[in-house]
Amino acid sequence: MKIAIIGAGAMGSRFGYMLQEAGNNVFLVDTWKQHVEIINKDGLLVDDNDTLKTIKIPIFFPEEVNEIPDLIILFTKSMGLKPMLKSIEKIIGKNTQVLCLLNGLGHSDTIAEFVNKKNILMGVTLWTSELVAPGHIKLTGSGNVEIQSLDPNMEHAAEKICQIFNKASLNAIHSKNVILSIWKKACINGALNCTCTILNCNIEEFGQLKNSRNIITNIIQEFSEIANKQEVDLKVDEIISNVEQTYDPDEAGEHFPSMHQDLIQNHRLTEIDYINGYISKKGKEFNISTPYNDLLTMLIHSKEELLIKK
Amino acid sequence: MKIAIIGAGAMGSRFGYMLQEAGNNVFLVDTWKQHVEIINKDGLLVDDNDTLKTIKIPIFFPEEVNEIPDLIILFTKSMGLKPMLKSIEKIIGKNTQVLCLLNGLGHSDTIAEFVNKKNILMGVTLWTSELVAPGHIKLTGSGNVEIQSLDPNMEHAAEKICQIFNKASLNAIHSKNVILSIWKKACINGALNCTCTILNCNIEEFGQLKNSRNIITNIIQEFSEIANKQEVDLKVDEIISNVEQTYDPDEAGEHFPSMHQDLIQNHRLTEIDYINGYISKKGKEFNISTPYNDLLTMLIHSKEELLIKK
Numbered sequence: 001m002k003i004a005i006i007g008a009g010a011m012g013s014r015f016g017y018m019l020q021e022a023g024n025n026v027f028l029v030d031t032w033k034q035h036v037e038i039i040n041k042d043g044l045l046v047d048d049n050d051t052l053k054t055i056k057i058p059i060f061f062p063e064e065v066n067e068i069p070d071l072i073i074l075f076t077k078s079m080g081l082k083p084m085l086k087s088i089e090k091i092i093g094k095n096t097q098v099l100c101l102l103n104g105l106g107h108s109d110t111i112a113e114f115v116n117k118k119n120i121l122m123g124v125t126l127w128t129s130e131l132v133a134p135g136h137i138k139l140t141g142s143g144n145v146e147i148q149s150l151d152p153n154m155e156h157a158a159e160k161i162c163q164i165f166n167k168a169s170l171n172a173i174h175s176k177n178v179i180l181s182i183w184k185k186a187c188i189n190g191a192l193n194c195t196c197t198i199l200n201c202n203i204e205e206f207g208q209l210k211n212s213r214n215i216i217t218n219i220i221q222e223f224s225e226i227a228n229k230q231e232v233d234l235k236v237d238e239i240i241s242n243v244e245q246t247y248d249p250d251e252a253g254e255h256f257p258s259m260h261q262d263l264i265q266n267h268r269l270t271e272i273d274y275i276n277g278y279i280s281k282k283g284k285e286f287n288i289s290t291p292y293n294d295l296l297t298m299l300i301h302s303k304e305e306l307l308i309k310k
Numbered sequence: 311m312k313i314a315i316i317g318a319g320a321m322g323s324r325f326g327y328m329l330q331e332a333g334n335n336v337f338l339v340d341t342w343k344q345h346v347e348i349i350n351k352d353g354l355l356v357d358d359n360d361t362l363k364t365i366k367i368p369i370f371f372p373e374e375v376n377e378i379p380d381l382i383i384l385f386t387k388s389m390g391l392k393p394m395l396k397s398i399e400k401i402i403g404k405n406t407q408v409l410c411l412l413n414g415l416g417h418s419d420t421i422a423e424f425v426n427k428k429n430i431l432m433g434v435t436l437w438t439s440e441l442v443a444p445g446h447i448k449l450t451g452s453g454n455v456e457i458q459s460l461d462p463n464m465e466h467a468a469e470k471i472c473q474i475f476n477k478a479s480l481n482a483i484h485s486k487n488v489i490l491s492i493w494k495k496a497c498i499n500g501a502l503n504c505t506c507t508i509l510n511c512n513i514e515e516f517g518q519l520k521n522s523r524n525i526i527t528n529i530i531q532e533f534s535e536i537a538n539k540q541e542v543d544l545k546v547d548e549i550i551s552n553v554e555q556t557y558d559p560d561e562a563g564e565h566f567p568s569m570h571q572d573l574i575q576n577h578r579l580t581e582i583d584y585i586n587g588y589i590s591k592k593g594k595e596f597n598i599s600t601p602y603n604d605l606l607t608m609l610i611h612s613k614e615e616l617l618i619k620k
Contacts, residue, residue, distance in 0.1 A: 198508060198609065199609065199612050199613060199616060200616070201616055205616060208615075209612045209615055209616075210611065210612075210615065211608035211611060211612055212612075214608060215605065215608055215609075215612075218601070218604075218605070291528070291601035291602060291605075292601060292605055294528075295525065295528070295601070295602055295605055295606075296605075298521035298524060298525055299508065299509065299525075301520065301521060302509050302519045302520075302521055302522075302525075303509060305518075305519055305520065306509060306510075306511055306515060306519070
């Protein structure tokens with residue numbers, strides 16, 4: 001299968017590598033000049049569970065691509081999705097399946113501006129990957145990926161992609177309700193990312209605070225109200241329990257959430273508008289009050305203004 | 311007039327000094343061992359607008375006092391008020407006037423547990439003072455103090471205290487609505503203290519943020535609703551304008567609010583429960599939703615837990 005990986009960061013490069021190893025015709029697309037040039041010149045350096053390999057894999061800037069693939073896998077940063085889709089619009093064929101594996105909420109609406117809804121698949125993955133340096137990724141642990149076509153008549157397309165993914169050991173599951181899974185992951189992120197970032201603490205420290213239960217409950221309740229309005233049955237108690245499991249230092253406890261890494265450690269813009277900010281935006285649209293997510297979104301944007309030099 | 315200053319920090323010492331200089335019989339009460347011992351041994355060192363003076367002034371620990379004064383002026387930290395009133399209860403005579411000059415909300419209820427309501431006066435002051443070191447204060451600028459008896463039949467008591475204060479150049483005003491003035495000051499603090507503390511910025515930087523107007527408006531609206539419930543007419547637009555005037559670097563812009571100094575700079579507990587936390591508490595009592603003040607109070611308490619070593 002001809003597969004384009006759009007957004008070849010840590011996760012995009014992992015999927016590209018695993019899918020190519022399994023015999024697919026893969027190419028990567030990215031905008032990061034140094035990363036693209038190194039992979040073009042020296043190949044992609046993959047530290048695969050402590051075995052180092054150099055992989056030749058085609059990589060292009062968006063403006064260079066011209067081949068229409070069978071499958072496009074979207075792995076950009078949330079705020080990069082729309083401009084990227086604009087740049088690569090010409091390789092979205094009328095039968096090209098487009099699978100979104102970004103974190104966060106609201107991406108299917110953006111994709112639908114460029115892709116016929118029958119060709120859109122949504123997904124969520126528990127694989128991880130680390131970008132060590134430009135052209136160099138480090139893979140540890142295992143994961144899975146859950147996917148589903150937005151159009152119920154296109155189940156065969158999702159099924160086929162699951163087969164391709166499973167040949168590449170990606171542990172694909174053809175989901176019956178991927179939208180719920182996406183909401184669950186976004187809601188867990190929505191409870192932990194912004195709070196640990198604002199409080200400058202790791203997940204375990206957050207969990208030990210007297211008010212952590214109260215804070216996450218309010219955040220999750222607002223997520224649940226917006227989800228329900230979109231016919232997604234996000235259960236508050238279940239998500240609270242999922243969040244609280246991550247406090248364990250044997251789980252994610254010792255980690256700082258990715259938003260903390262982005263903003264506090266690296267002074268980069270965050271994906272807040274696609275997590276808590278999505279709840280805040282939809283709250284205004286639906287006339288549902290979402291003050292916790294409103295305030296947390298504004299506080300994160302304020303921290304961005306204060307920490308990121310223009 | 312025999313006057314006890316209860317809480318002899320920067321402001322208490324300033325008032326004690328000025329009132330003693332004007333011929334009153336003043337004594338100070340404080341719990342800070344080093345401060346009390348230095349003033350007892352060497353006197354209070356006052357840098358009065360660049361003139362250094364050493365002032366002999368009586369100072370006691372709470373458990374040592376036994377003289378019933380005509381006037382008690384309360385100048386403790388908010389969280390120290392109740393334990394202090396317990397310790398000095400024996401010197402609150404049946405005609406002792408008790409004037410509260412603490413910042414924040416809710417203090418009159420605490421005082422009423424120890425003092426007959428007819429003897430309680432509430433006040434608010436714009437004087438400032440700096441505690442340079444134990445036993446050493448620095449006075450700059452000018453100010454005023456607005457006072458009023460809680461009991462409308464006790465206007466003569468407030469009038470008399472104003473006269474005593476004015477003889478000491480304290481610029482006293484016998485207020486017609488000191489409760490409104492206290493609420494205004496608390497609300498300005500409520501908009502700036504916690505936000506600058508959470509965002510780790512000064513007042514000018516806060517004012518330049520895209521979301522500062524939106525954030526303070528929500529905070530102030532909740533203050534206004536709780537104030538209205540208590541028959542205090544706190545006008546949202548007026549307070550927004552008061553807050554925004556402080557952004558000017560020629561006003562308070564370059565300063566970090568006192569809560570930032572307490573928590574971020576000195577890792578000390580804050581007065582949040584008597585500012586935003588009071589709104590949050592009363593919201594629950596009155597069944598009025600106050601999510602902005604709820605969340606901000608919880609975030610500040612969380613920062614206290616993270617920053618203050620037990």
